[in-house]
Amino acid sequence: MTRPAxxxxxxxxxxxxxxxxxxxxxxxxxxxxxxxxAAVILAIDEDAxxxxxxxxxxxxxxxxxxxxxxxxGLVGDDSAGEAADVAAARELEEETGYRAATWRTVGEFxxxxxxxxxxxxxxxxxxLTKVGDGGGVGGEDITVHRVPLDxxxxxxxxxxxxxxxxxxxxxxxxAGGLLA
Numbered sequence: 001m002t003r004p005a006x007x008x009x010x011x012x013x014x015x016x017x018x019x020x021x022x023x024x025x026x027x028x029x030x031x032x033x034x035x036x037x038a039a040v041i042l043a044i045d046e047d048a049x050x051x052x053x054x055x056x057x058x059x060x061x062x063x064x065x066x067x068x069x070x071x072x073g074l075v076g077d078d079s080a081g082e083a084a085d086v087a088a089a090r091e092l093e094e095e096t097g098y099r100a101a102t103w104r105t106v107g108e109f110x111x112x113x114x115x116x117x118x119x120x121x122x123x124x125x126x127x128l129t130k131v132g133d134g135g136g137v138g139g140e141d142i143t144v145h146r147v148p149l150d151x152x153x154x155x156x157x158x159x160x161x162x163x164x165x166x167x168x169x170x171x172x173x174x175a176g177g178l179l180a
Contacts, residue, residue, distance in 0.1 A: 002026065018077070022117075031117040034080075038120035039088040040072040040169055042106075043098060045128040050148055053173060054096050054128070057143040058136070060165065067165035068145075068156065071095045072120065084121035092125055096144045097134030101127025111168060122169075149173070 004025030013021040013028070020033045032038075043054035060067040073091030076082045085103055093099055106122040136142040147155045152173045160166055 018074075029115055029117055032074075034076070036074050036076050037084075037118060038072055039075050039084045039091060040070050040109075040120045040122050041088050041092050041125050042070055042122065042172075043092060043096065043100065043125040043128060044149075045098070045146060046126070050150065052146045052148050053152065054092075054098060055145040055147055055170070056095050056134075057145060057159070057164065058140060063165045065163055065165055066143075067167055068159045068170055069167040070169050072169075075121070085123060088121075088123045088125070093131065093134075095134055095136050095140070095142050097130055097132035098125075098128045099131050100125035101129070 002025070004027055008025045010022050010024045013023055015021075015033055018033055018036065020031050022029055022031060045052040045054060054071060055068055056071050057066050057068050059065070071092050073087055073095070075084050075087040085105065088103065089100065102125070104124045104126075106124060108119050108121055110116075110119050134142060134144045145155070156166060156170060156174065
């Protein structure tokens with residue numbers, strides 16, 4: 001597809017509460033409405049048994065099946081100007097039942113830049129304390145998995161074999177770059 005000239009107008013084709021469909025020249029893409037973006041959490045739990053990562057599994061309507069993911073949530077969906085670290089702390093506790101003592105912001109990333117303008121801030125959470133059951137809010141029905149890092153490849157393969165979708169961000173656990 002040809003890149004549109006920078007001054008080509010951007011047309012909004014459709015806008016909902018969370019998603020906007022846009023067109024610039026012949027290029028169609030989706031963005032988050034109202035400037036919302038996401039916070040994604042790589043939560044690492046360490047104890048005498050070793051290092052574990054906290055993953056979540058939930059049904060995703062576009063996939064028509066469960067998906068294995070890193071905990072995540074929208075930044076600013078309820079309050080404009082919310083910081084990514086504040087949203088990440090809220091989402092980690094809501095989805096997984098854990099709180100983190102230490103947070104490190106890795107940076108901003110794009111998951112599918114040819115189709116979606118949405119970005120997410122990746123944060124690493126350590127010093128975890130279990131404070132609740134997790135599972136999400138409002139019928140999210142999230143299953144929490146605490147997986148030993150040295151077993152992550154087998155765990156992901158087993159979930160895939162069950163028919164579970166695998167979020168692309170889980171691939172970084174297989175590569176291990178952020179875990180050093």
